[in-house]
Amino acid sequence: MIKAAIVGYGNLGGGVELALKESSDFQLVGVYTRRAPKDVKTYGAKVYSMDELLAMKDQIDVCILCGGSATDLPVQTPEITRFFNTVDSFDTHAKIPEHFATVNQTAIENNTVSIISTGWDPGLFSLNRLYAQSILPSGETHTFWGDGVSQGHSDALRRIDGVVDATQYTLPNKEVIEKLRLGEKLALSTRDKHFRECFVVLEAGANAEKIREEIVTMPNYFADYDTTVEFISQEELDKNHKAMPHGGTVLHTGKTNQNHHQVIEYNLSLDSNPEFTASVLVAYARACARLATEKQFGAYTVLDIAPKYLSPRTDEQLRKELL
Amino acid sequence: MIKAAIVGYGNLGGGVELALKESSDFQLVGVYTRRAPKDVKTYGAKVYSMDELLAMKDQIDVCILCGGSATDLPVQTPEITRFFNTVDSFDTHAKIPEHFATVNQTAIENNTVSIISTGWDPGLFSLNRLYAQSILPSGETHTFWGDGVSQGHSDALRRIDGVVDATQYTLPNKEVIEKLRLGEKLALSTRDKHFRECFVVLEAGANAEKIREEIVTMPNYFADYDTTVEFISQEELDKNHKAMPHGGTVLHTGKTNQNHHQVIEYNLSLDSNPEFTASVLVAYARACARLATEKQFGAYTVLDIAPKYLSPRTDEQLRKELL
Numbered sequence: 001m002i003k004a005a006i007v008g009y010g011n012l013g014g015g016v017e018l019a020l021k022e023s024s025d026f027q028l029v030g031v032y033t034r035r036a037p038k039d040v041k042t043y044g045a046k047v048y049s050m051d052e053l054l055a056m057k058d059q060i061d062v063c064i065l066c067g068g069s070a071t072d073l074p075v076q077t078p079e080i081t082r083f084f085n086t087v088d089s090f091d092t093h094a095k096i097p098e099h100f101a102t103v104n105q106t107a108i109e110n111n112t113v114s115i116i117s118t119g120w121d122p123g124l125f126s127l128n129r130l131y132a133q134s135i136l137p138s139g140e141t142h143t144f145w146g147d148g149v150s151q152g153h154s155d156a157l158r159r160i161d162g163v164v165d166a167t168q169y170t171l172p173n174k175e176v177i178e179k180l181r182l183g184e185k186l187a188l189s190t191r192d193k194h195f196r197e198c199f200v201v202l203e204a205g206a207n208a209e210k211i212r213e214e215i216v217t218m219p220n221y222f223a224d225y226d227t228t229v230e231f232i233s234q235e236e237l238d239k240n241h242k243a244m245p246h247g248g249t250v251l252h253t254g255k256t257n258q259n260h261h262q263v264i265e266y267n268l269s270l271d272s273n274p275e276f277t278a279s280v281l282v283a284y285a286r287a288c289a290r291l292a293t294e295k296q297f298g299a300y301t302v303l304d305i306a307p308k309y310l311s312p313r314t315d316e317q318l319r320k321e322l323l
Numbered sequence: 324m325i326k327a328a329i330v331g332y333g334n335l336g337g338g339v340e341l342a343l344k345e346s347s348d349f350q351l352v353g354v355y356t357r358r359a360p361k362d363v364k365t366y367g368a369k370v371y372s373m374d375e376l377l378a379m380k381d382q383i384d385v386c387i388l389c390g391g392s393a394t395d396l397p398v399q400t401p402e403i404t405r406f407f408n409t410v411d412s413f414d415t416h417a418k419i420p421e422h423f424a425t426v427n428q429t430a431i432e433n434n435t436v437s438i439i440s441t442g443w444d445p446g447l448f449s450l451n452r453l454y455a456q457s458i459l460p461s462g463e464t465h466t467f468w469g470d471g472v473s474q475g476h477s478d479a480l481r482r483i484d485g486v487v488d489a490t491q492y493t494l495p496n497k498e499v500i501e502k503l504r505l506g507e508k509l510a511l512s513t514r515d516k517h518f519r520e521c522f523v524v525l526e527a528g529a530n531a532e533k534i535r536e537e538i539v540t541m542p543n544y545f546a547d548y549d550t551t552v553e554f555i556s557q558e559e560l561d562k563n564h565k566a567m568p569h570g571g572t573v574l575h576t577g578k579t580n581q582n583h584h585q586v587i588e589y590n591l592s593l594d595s596n597p598e599f600t601a602s603v604l605v606a607y608a609r610a611c612a613r614l615a616t617e618k619q620f621g622a623y624t625v626l627d628i629a630p631k632y633l634s635p636r637t638d639e640q641l642r643k644e645l646l
Binding site for chain 1: 338342346419420449457458580582590591592593594595599603608625626628629633638639640644
C-alpha cells in the first residue's frame, strides 16, 4: 500500500480524495490544511493542520500537493520536497524550467522524489506533443482547449469593478480543427483558434456597455479573441454555469513520402476538470512512490517517466493485457 | 549521429528509409536483404546482402528490423540481438510475452538493447490504453480499427480458390463510438464494433455466389462480422484499392464523483500504415541507441520507455518547449 497525504484541500484536493478511493493500492493518511481543520469538509478523510505534517513523516510515502500555481506551489513544492516525496500540478508553463530546477536541487539534496507539472496541460497534452513530434518530426502540432471553463479568465472578469460574479468559457474553433485534420496548411492567429464566451453578473446600477467594452479590450485575456459577453442573473449563473468542464485536443499532422497524410489526435472531454487533473496526480503519485523505492532521487516531469510506472499492474501483466 | 541499418526491405523497410531522411540525428548505413541486392530498389540507400551484416557490426548502432511477424521476427529478432541493438514491430499480440522473454534473455547475455513490438497497435495504442486505465482505473477502454486495409484479411481472401486478388477494409462502427463517447454503457459483441468490406477479383469462370458464401462464413476472419463482398475487375482493384490506409481509435470513458463523465480518446488516421509504423520504429530506434549508450541492456516494450528517449531534443529543451 502507498500511504498518501493530500496537502491543500479545494476542488483539486477533493478530486484527489475521490481518485484515491478508486485505487486499491493507496491508503489516504489524511488531508493537511492551513485552515482550521474543523472548517474543512472532506468526503470522509481525516483533516489535520498543516503544522502536523512533518511530525507524521514516517506514516507518509508521498504528498499530493493540491495548492495553486500562482503562489502556493512555487513555495510549497520545494519546502515539502525537503522531507517528502511529492507530486504537483504546477501549470504556469513559462515558469516550469525554474520550478523544476529548484525542486530538483532540493530532491537531490534530500534523497526524495518529486514529479512536477502533472495534470493534462501541462501533462497528458505535453506527452502527446512529444510522442507525435518524435514520430513525425516534420509535421505540425496544434493544441486547442475547450469547450471548457477557464478559471484564470473567470477570475479576470470577477476583478472588474461592477462585476459580482462571472464564468468564462473557452471554445475551440471546430472548423479550423476540421481543416487541419484534412491536411490544410493554415497560418493561424490567436483569434482564429479559440473563441471566448463570458457570462457576467452585474452589480445593481453597473454600466453594462462600459463593462462589456472593458472585457473585450482587456489585454492578454480577451483583446486578441472574438469574445461574447452575456449579462445574466446570479441565479442563472449558479444554476447553469458553476460546473467545471474542460478538455481539448492535441492535433499533429504530417506527411510521409510527400503525399501520405498522417494524423495523430488526442482528445479530452471532461465534465470535471479538477477531478480529472486529480486522477492524473494520483497516477503520478504511484510513479513517485515507486521511483523513491528505487532510490531514483530527483525531480521529474511526465516526459521523464516510463508509462509502466503509472500502473499498479506488473510488467508481465501489462505486456500480456495491454500491448 | 546514430548509425542505423534496415534489415528486410518491403513496404515497412521503405518507410523506415523515408523516416530516417526526416531525422537529422540518424545516418543510414544500408539496407540488408536476403534477396539479391541488385534486385532491391530503394529510395537511394545502399543495399547489402544479409550475409554482410555481421562483418559491418562496428559501423552500426542499431538494426531496424522490418521483417514480418509470422515467420521472420520470431527468428530474426533474437538472432540479430546477439550482435546488435534492435527494434522490431512484432505484432502477434498473443505471442508478445514469449517473444519478449526470448529477446530479453539474448539481450542480457550479449549486452545489447532491443525494443520489441513498436508501431501503433501494439505500440501507440498500447501506451494510450495504459495511460488511460492508470488515470481512470474504473473506466472502460474500447479499441476500434479502421477505416483501413487489413493485410491479414486481404491475404485470407487471396488464398480462396477462384480468387485472383482482393483487398479487405476494416470499418469501425461509428455510431457505437459516438454512443460510447457520450457515456452509454453498451454490451458489445465483435459484430457490433466493426464491419468488413471485401473487394474481390475472380478468376474467369469462378462461382461468385459460392465464393461470397465462403468468405462471409470463414471462421475467425469473417463469420463473426457483418461482411460485404463486391466483385470487381483487376483494373479497378489496382486503381482504387492498392493504397494502405489505416488507423483507429482508443476510447476510454470513466466517471469521477459518480456523475462526472470523463472521456480520453486517441485517434490515428493514416494514409499509409507501413510508413507510419516505420516512423514509430525510427523514434524507438533513437531510444534504443540511447539506452545502449547508458548500458541499460535487455529487452523493452513501449510501456517501459520514458517518452523523452524518443526525442532528439535535450531534457531542458523538452521542458521549455513541450511541457
